[in-house]
Amino acid sequence: MRIHRVHGANKVKRSGVYFKWSIIIIIFGSFYAWQRIESRKLGYKISEINGRILSLAKENKYLTMKIMDITAMNNLEEVAKKRLGLVTPKPSDIVVMEELK
Amino acid sequence: MRTVRYKIIFICLFIFFMFFIIGSRLFWVQIVNYTFFAQEVSKQSKRIKKTQTLRGNIYDRNMVTLATSMVAESCYIETKKANGLDVELFSKCTGISPADIRSKLNQNKNSVLIKRKLLPDEVLKIKSKNFPGVYFEKEQLRFYPENSLANYVVGVVGTDNKGLSGVEYLFDDFLTGLAKKYVVMKDGKGREIILDNDSEDENRYVVLTIDSRLQHIAEAVLKKAHKTTNAKSLTCIIQNPYTGEILAMASYPSYDPNKKIDPKMLKNISLGDAFEPGSVFKIVTAAAALEKHPEVLSKNFFCENGSYKLAKNITIHDHEKYGLLSFQDMFAYSSNIGFAKLARIIGKQDLWQYARSFGFGMNTGIELTGETSGRLEPASKWSGVSCEIISFGQELSANALQIINSFSTVANGGVLMEPKIIKSIFCNNKDIQTFEPVKIRRVISPATADSIRKMLEAVVEYGTGVQAKIDGIKIAGKTGTAQKYDKHLKRYSDSKYVSLFAGFFPSKKPEVTILVIVDEPKGDYWASSVATPIFRNISSNILEYLNIRQENKFALK
Numbered sequence: 271m272r273i274h275r276v277h278g279a280n281k282v283k284r285s286g287v288y289f290k291w292s293i294i295i296i297i298f299g300s301f302y303a304w305q306r307i308e309s310r311k312l313g314y315k316i317s318e319i320n321g322r323i324l325s326l327a328k329e330n331k332y333l334t335m336k337i338m339d340i341t342a343m344n345n346l347e348e349v350a351k352k353r354l355g356l357v358t359p360k361p362s363d364i365v366v367m368e369e370l371k
Numbered sequence: 372m373r374t375v376r377y378k379i380i381f382i383c384l385f386i387f388f389m390f391f392i393i394g395s396r397l398f399w400v401q402i403v404n405y406t407f408f409a410q411e412v413s414k415q416s417k418r419i420k421k422t423q424t425l426r427g428n429i430y431d432r433n434m435v436t437l438a439t440s441m442v443a444e445s446c447y448i449e450t451k452k453a454n455g456l457d458v459e460l461f462s463k464c465t466g467i468s469p470a471d472i473r474s475k476l477n478q479n480k481n482s483v484l485i486k487r488k489l490l491p492d493e494v495l496k497i498k499s500k501n502f503p504g505v506y507f508e509k510e511q512l513r514f515y516p517e518n519s520l521a522n523y524v525v526g527v528v529g530t531d532n533k534g535l536s537g538v539e540y541l542f543d544d545f546l547t548g549l550a551k552k553y554v555v556m557k558d559g560k561g562r563e564i565i566l567d568n569d570s571e572d573e574n575r576y577v578v579l580t581i582d583s584r585l586q587h588i589a590e591a592v593l594k595k596a597h598k599t600t601n602a603k604s605l606t607c608i609i610q611n612p613y614t615g616e617i618l619a620m621a622s623y624p625s626y627d628p629n630k631k632i633d634p635k636m637l638k639n640i641s642l643g644d645a646f647e648p649g650s651v652f653k654i655v656t657a658a659a660a661l662e663k664h665p666e667v668l669s670k671n672f673f674c675e676n677g678s679y680k681l682a683k684n685i686t687i688h689d690h691e692k693y694g695l696l697s698f699q700d701m702f703a704y705s706s707n708i709g710f711a712k713l714a715r716i717i718g719k720q721d722l723w724q725y726a727r728s729f730g731f732g733m734n735t736g737i738e739l740t741g742e743t744s745g746r747l748e749p750a751s752k753w754s755g756v757s758c759e760i761i762s763f764g765q766e767l768s769a770n771a772l773q774i775i776n777s778f779s780t781v782a783n784g785g786v787l788m789e790p791k792i793i794k795s796i797f798c799n800n801k802d803i804q805t806f807e808p809v810k811i812r813r814v815i816s817p818a819t820a821d822s823i824r825k826m827l828e829a830v831v832e833y834g835t836g837v838q839a840k841i842d843g844i845k846i847a848g849k850t851g852t853a854q855k856y857d858k859h860l861k862r863y864s865d866s867k868y869v870s871l872f873a874g875f876f877p878s879k880k881p882e883v884t885i886l887v888i889v890d891e892p893k894g895d896y897w898a899s900s901v902a903t904p905i906f907r908n909i910s911s912n913i914l915e916y917l918n919i920r921q922e923n924k925f926a927l928k
Contacts, residue, residue, distance in 0.1 A: 313556075313564035320565060331441045332491045338436055338516030343587045362842075364915055 417556050417566065426511060427546040427575035429525055429538055431583040432618075432794055436516050437525050438539065440532075443488040443512035446497060450476055450483060452504030461505075464497045465489075487530065488512045515628045521586045523639040524579065524620050524739070524792060527628045536637040538577055538793070541740060545796065548573050578794045580616035585609050585883075588912045589621040596905045597623050601893035606640050606771050607909060610884045612779035612875060614808040615788030617737075618883065642742040645768040646869045646890070649853030650705045650835075650898075652726075652764030652774075654781055654823055657702055659717050659725035661819045667716060668822065671695050672709040679708040681756045687711060687763075690835075690852075690897070702826040703834030705850060707763040714762035722758055723750035728814045729777040729787065731769050736789040736811070745769040764853060774873055775886040781823045782847070782875040782884050785815040828878050838903040839874060841911055844919065847881075848874020848906065850898035855891070868896035872906040882917050885909060 339345070350356040400408055429438040446465065448456070453476060462469040465486050475483045488510055489497075497505065513528045526537020534543035551573075554566045589607040597605055609619040622640045626632050638644075660667045677692035689706050701709035714722060726732065732747025746768045753761070760766045772790055780787045789809035796803050815823075827847035830836040835850040851871035857864040870889040875881040887902045887909070895901055 310558075310564070313566075314562060317562070317564050328442050329491060335439065335441055335514050335516065338439070338514075342517045343520065343583065344518055347587075347591070358912065359915075360911065366920065 416558070417554055419552055420555055421550045421552055423511070423550050424548045424573050426513060426528070426532055427542075427548060427577065429546075430576060430578045431521070431581045431586070432579065432616075433582065433584075434578070435583045437521055437579070437581075437583070438513065438515050440511050440513055443490060443510055444494045444507040445487045445510050446485040446489055446494075447482050447506055447508060448476065448485055448502075449504040449506065450478075450481060454503065456503055456505075457500075460500065461497075461502055464500060464502075465493075517583060517587075518629060519625045519627050520583060520590065521579075521581050521620065522625060522628050523622055523641065524581055524617075525628070527632060527637065535634075536741075537639065537739065538579065541738060542577050542796070545575060546577065548575050573799060575796075575798050577796050580611075580618065580791050580794045581620070582609075582618045584916055585913055586619040586621060588916075589619045589909055590623070590625065592905060592908045592912065593621055593623040594625075596889070596908070600889055600901055602889045603891035604640055604644075605890070605905070606644075606886075606888040607905070608641055608771055608775045608886045609909075609913075610775050610779050610790065610886075612782035612881050612884045613788070614791065615776070615779065616791045616794070616808070620792070639739065639741055640890075641771040642737070642739060643770070644890075645743045645745040645770050646855065646888075647765050647767065647853040648769045648774050649764040649851035649869065649871060650707075651778075651849050651851035651871050651873050652731075652767070652769075653702060653705065653710055653762070653851075654777060654827070654849060655726050655729050655731070656710055656714060656717065656722065656762040657698075657823055657826065658729070658781070658815045658819055659721050660698075660713050661822055662725070662815055663721050664716055667713065668698050671697055672701050672706070672712050674701065674706045674708045677708070679711065681711060681759055685756055685760075687759075699826050699829050700834075703829040703832075705763075705830075705835045710762045711759035714758045717758075717762075719750045719753050719758040722761060723747070723753075725814070726761070726767070728812065729780060730773050730811070731767065731777070735770075735772045735776055736809070737772060737791070738793050738806070742772070743770050745773060764851060771886055771888055774871070775884055778849075778873045778875060778886065779884045780814050781820050781827070782881040783820075784817045785813055785820040787811040787814050824878055827874065831874065835899045836872065836874070836903050838899060839872065839907045839910070841876075841907060841914070844876055844910075844914070845878040846874055846876040846910065847878035848872055848903075850903055852896060852898045867891050870896055870898040870901040872898055872902035874906060876910060877919060882919055883913070 425442070426440040428436055428440075431437055456476075458469045458472050458476075462472055465472075467486060472485065475485065485505075489507075490512075494507060498507075511532050513532060515522070515525065522537075524537050526539035526541075527535050528539050529535050532547070534540035534546070539546070555563045556566050557563055589609060593605040593607055596602075605623045607619065607621045608617060610617055620639075620641050624636075626636045673695050674689060674693035676694060677689045678686060679688075680686045687707050689704075689708055691704065693701075693704060693706050693709070696704065696706060696709055698713075701713075726747055732745055734742050734744050748757075748767075750758075757766055776787060776790060787810075789811055791806055791808065793806050795805040824847050827849055828845055830850070831839045831846045831848050836846075836848045839846055839848050849872070851869075851873070853869045853871070854863040854865075855867035855869060856862075857867065868891065870892055871887065873884070873886040875884040885906055887905045889898075889902050889905065892901050
């Protein structure tokens with residue numbers, strides 16, 4: 271009878287160890303799965319942000335080109351002459367200001 | 372009880388067996404055959420994608436953008452999915468007529484191209500309407516911010532973004548760059564994750580020697596001059612005489628590279644057209660005479676009162692009737708008769724030798740393609756009167772660059788420089804190659820160059836080039852009016868002329884050499900009244916920009 275009781279206690283002890291190991295494995299497994307899911311989610315986010323960066327860069331480039339187009343010398347001259355009524359100065363119209371030493 | 376127990380044992384064994392099978396399979400897949408299956412998964416979900424980097428920019432010497440690229444989208448329609456497409460509305464959004472859209476849809480193709488290289492604004496407008504079957508493909512759009520500025524130098528690209536002319540053609544491979552590779556992983560829903568980028572975006576660009584301000588001034592003056600001369604074409608080149616750098620190379624009529632172009636317009640007239648230089652060639656004759664026979668400087672030449680018979684059927688004329696002229700006056704008044712007599716003193720071999728030394732009859736060495744070398748026959752092939760006729764710029768042909776180079780040679784003291792149009796090329800802001808000035812050869816001594824400079828000053832002071840005069844600036848220059856050879860009539864035309872003026876200033880220490888060519892002006896064709904005023908307009912407009920101070924100019928202190 272005593273022997274039987276000791277054997278039972280060992281059994282309980284062993285199943286406790288198994289349980290603990292199972293919990294540890296489950297925790298590690300869950301952590302691994304969570305980490306994989308999170309990294310995938312981050313991957314999607316990075317791809318999305320990259321896409322936005324590209325689209326913003328594209329928009330930026332387009333706007334820069336619009337500025338270049340507007341500030342092109344031909345356009346500036348046209349605006350200066352037609353809209354503002356400016357004229358190209360003749361050499362005789364320019365007075366040079368010399369710096370006093 | 373026992374039966375229940377057996378049943379439980381059986382179920383447990385069965386479950387254990389099933390798990391064993393699954394476990395074994397997992398062991399087989401995950402451990403034994405891991406490499407094989409990993410590769411299979413990788414093959415199906417990972418892909419290497421290639422994207423072409425944007426074509427490199429082209430800048431002027433002050434980093435003003437002359438050509439750049441951006442991503443544009445081309446609009447397509449999947450015909451099978453396009454049922455119910457509102458053609459009228461779609462037409463308004465794309466700017467293509469409804470009839471054209473309908474004919475494209477009826478082409479019996481799965482997919483049809485509607486419009487290429489749409490700008491982001493246009494794409495947004497179309498996307499917002501959610502047209503059925505409409506989709507977009509990315510493409511590169513080449514854009515020239517300064518429109519037609521320096522278009523003959525910069526060149527253009529075709530619809531496939533391959534360079535067709537100018538620097539675009541010359542540096543096509545360099546500007547195109549390499550395709551960028553990156554690894555992406557696709558999941559079941561088709562979403563992509565970028566796993567690996569093998570390289571960063573390359574930033575390749577070319578810097579030209581062109582100064583866009585000088586170029587703009589030259590183009591604007593030529594455009595204005597076209598209205599008064601009604602010429603077939605007008606050309607202007609501005610060069611730095613000490614380095615050979617081309618600061619402006621303009622031609623009119625011109626084209627806007629952002630619009631559809633007639634391929635015939637792509638030819639760079641400054642390089643591809645050869646014509647008889649006329650009297651501007653007299654600097655070569657004068658240089659040969661001064662180098663080989665310096666005594667001519669103090670000689671007088673009888674100019675036969677405007678008409679002189681060279682041979683039986685060949686009589687040459689001067690613009691005005693001149694009698695006895697000094698060497699300098701003969702040059703200032705551009706007497707053909709005087710120069711024909713001078714050529715006899717020089718001799719054909721020496722005249723040919725100096726013409727070659729000045730770079731006539733051969734390519735100048737500029738980086739651009741499509742240059743014609745002109746025509747200068749060897750002295751051995753010259754006829755009995757060739758020497759006299761060539762002395763005033765006929766019976767030979769030259770391109771604009773050869774002429775301006777010969778004037779720059781005189782301007783810099785006698786050294787022929789290789790003309791340059793490319794300043795440097797860069798990759799990721801690192802200077803890959805800088806194109807340094809190249810001295811080809813010394814053609815004349817500094818003393819001879821100085822004598823010719825003084826004679827060129829006299830041309831502008833009281834000779835044929837007085838209209839080039841600007842108060843307070845010493846300008847050295849030479850006019851040239853050449854009859855064009857008519858291939859059909861097989862003789863010189865009586866109605867087609869080329870009018871030229873080449874010069875440099877300030878004459879003692881020149882900053883720039885300028886050449887103006889007016890091809891086939893209508894009405895007045897004399898260089899003194901056609902090309903010379905254009906030279907003056909360009910010169911007076913660039914003085915302030917180049918910070919050239921007029922000697923008598925009032926200055927506030």
